[in-house]
Amino acid sequence: MSGESQRVRDAELVLRTLRDGTNLDRRSLFVSAAAFGAVAAAPALAQAPATAPAAPAAGAPAAPPRRAILKDDSRVLNIGATVRSGNYWNFTTFMTPVEEFYVRNHYPTPIVEQRPILARENWKLKIHGNSVDRPIEISYNDLLKMPSRTVVATMECHGNGRTLFWEQGGFTGQDVAGGNWVMGAIGQAEWQYVPMSEIFARVGIKPTAKTVLFWSGVDGNDMGRPMPFADVLAQQNDIGLCFAMNGNPLTPDHGAPVRIVVPGWGGTASIKWVTEIRVTDKRVWCRLNTKGEVFIGPSYTAPESAADDEFIGVTQADIKGPMVTWMPPKSLITVPLVIEKSPSIPANYPLKKGELPRLAAGQQTMNGYAWAPQHGVRTVDYRIDGGAWQSATIRPPNLGKYTWVRFEFPWNATAGQHVIETRTTDNAGTAQPAEIPLNSLGMANWSIPKFRVEVA
Ligand SMILES: Nc1nc2c(c(=O)[nH]1)N[C@H]1C(S)=C(S)[C@@H](COP(=O)(O)O)O[C@H]1N2
Numbered sequence: 297m298s299g300e301s302q303r304v305r306d307a308e309l310v311l312r313t314l315r316d317g318t319n320l321d322r323r324s325l326f327v328s329a330a331a332f333g334a335v336a337a338a339p340a341l342a343q344a345p346a347t348a349p350a351a352p353a354a355g356a357p358a359a360p361p362r363r364a365i366l367k368d369d370s371r372v373l374n375i376g377a378t379v380r381s382g383n384y385w386n387f388t389t390f391m392t393p394v395e396e397f398y399v400r401n402h403y404p405t406p407i408v409e410q411r412p413i414l415a416r417e418n419w420k421l422k423i424h425g426n427s428v429d430r431p432i433e434i435s436y437n438d439l440l441k442m443p444s445r446t447v448v449a450t451m452e453c454h455g456n457g458r459t460l461f462w463e464q465g466g467f468t469g470q471d472v473a474g475g476n477w478v479m480g481a482i483g484q485a486e487w488q489y490v491p492m493s494e495i496f497a498r499v500g501i502k503p504t505a506k507t508v509l510f511w512s513g514v515d516g517n518d519m520g521r522p523m524p525f526a527d528v529l530a531q532q533n534d535i536g537l538c539f540a541m542n543g544n545p546l547t548p549d550h551g552a553p554v555r556i557v558v559p560g561w562g563g564t565a566s567i568k569w570v571t572e573i574r575v576t577d578k579r580v581w582c583r584l585n586t587k588g589e590v591f592i593g594p595s596y597t598a599p600e601s602a603a604d605d606e607f608i609g610v611t612q613a614d615i616k617g618p619m620v621t622w623m624p625p626k627s628l629i630t631v632p633l634v635i636e637k638s639p640s641i642p643a644n645y646p647l648k649k650g651e652l653p654r655l656a657a658g659q660q661t662m663n664g665y666a667w668a669p670q671h672g673v674r675t676v677d678y679r680i681d682g683g684a685w686q687s688a689t690i691r692p693p694n695l696g697k698y699t700w701v702r703f704e705f706p707w708n709a710t711a712g713q714h715v716i717e718t719r720t721t722d723n724a725g726t727a728q729p730a731e732i733p734l735n736s737l738g739m740a741n742w743s744i745p746k747f748r749v750e751v752a
């Protein structure tokens with residue numbers, strides 16, 4: 297089957313699944329594995345007590361400071377002022393509820409009261425550039441009138457798994473800098489979007505097109521990212537202007553009213569609060585593709601720029617390494633990773649520094665997630681205490697290459713400490729490696745994760 301017909305088939309399956317409930321109804325995609333009748337003896341994790349907030353100082357209470365992220369912190373992991381990770385050890389559902397979805401902001405979530413352009417009735421998107429035949433400006437209502445599609449896809453920050461450099465890669469906080477996401481900067485949602493193919497047909501693209509610049513400029517004046525036109529064209533039905541997540545309008549934290557979604561690429565390509573798309577015959581450099589979200593290290597070579605390239609807020613000297621693109625194959629089991637060597641530990645992490653998660657002895661089912669959005673998941677393997685690799689069972693549904701799959705395997709846990717490793721192999725035959733070379737921003741660590749547990 298050709299890639300295109302496979303994709304159309306996947307899209308039809310998703311639509312049938314979500315709209316008509318032919319195979320599964322929408323609700324079933326959000327219920328836990330146990331409710332599907334899978335073996336229910338999931339390991340019980342010891343829960344650390346929540347840290348009590350500091351008591352307010354005596355006197356009249358000050359007005360609460362403006363929150364940088366609006367969603368409720370009770371269901372996400374607070375790893376920094378503008379960053380929330382997912383509590384992946386609690387994940388059970390195929391789709392990630394929006395309230396449990398990670399948020400990665402370079403600046404505080406912009407709110408309508410401060411940025412009126414984000415109100416649906418004010419929002420405008422400019423589509424222009426020297427490789428566009430008929431520049432247009434469209435409103436939110438114009439966008440909703442255009443043909444849209446849905447895709448069920450993971451969204452993952454490139455920095456997800458940075459923790460593995462510190463905990464098992466032998467690197468320090470000096471070698472690798474950035475937020476300690478652990479493994480929760482990933483979620484899966486149904487994204488509804490107007491595909492770029494519609495936009496391109498409407499404005500007309502000249503053969504000179506080299507770059508598509510997706511630009512916000514609302515949360516911060518350097519927030520936007522160029523994508524090679526050829527890469528957008530190759531996925532022109534899958535990349536688009538997204539206005540709904542899991543069937544509801546986007547929330548402010550996730551880019552309301554409209555964001556870009558680039559399925560399969562690291563989250564940084566999926567520009568939130570988008571206001572402008574520019575198609576140009578120049579290569580374009582800005583913070584995110586020069587020094588912000590790039591591979592910097594001895595095994596990577598920085599790309600070279602040409603004399604007529606365009607620079608937005610950066611210079612040639614800022615080009616430090618190749619930009620991040622597709623997310624590689626990865627896997628996890630729903631057990632919190634032991635954190636003992638990382639430079640920091642998230643305040644509301646369920647384990648203290650160096651503490652191992654505790655499981656009950658006996659026969660149980662271990663659950664996990666695997667994804668490989670460039671080619672799709674072929675197999676998932678696991679091993680215990682460095683023993684032989686064995687096949688995990690992949691649980692349906694699997695809605696195509698952009699979706700993650702849940703997997704499980706039985707384990708008869710005996711008392712003592714154990715190490716569980718998981719490994720995804722994708723449909724191109726690429727398997728997660730034991731280690732990956734250093735990159736100082738800690739991007740895309742896809743090495744085999746080691747989950748240490750204590751069985752009592
Ligand atoms: N305008 C804007 N878009 C942005 C960002 C941002 O800070 N500002 N962060 C990017 C990064 S690095 C990621 S990983 C994703 C996160 O999307 P989410 O917060 O909806 O999960 O948004 C991307 N789009």
Ligand SMILES: [Mo]
Pocket residue numbers: 400452453454455562563564
């Ligand atoms: Mo990101």
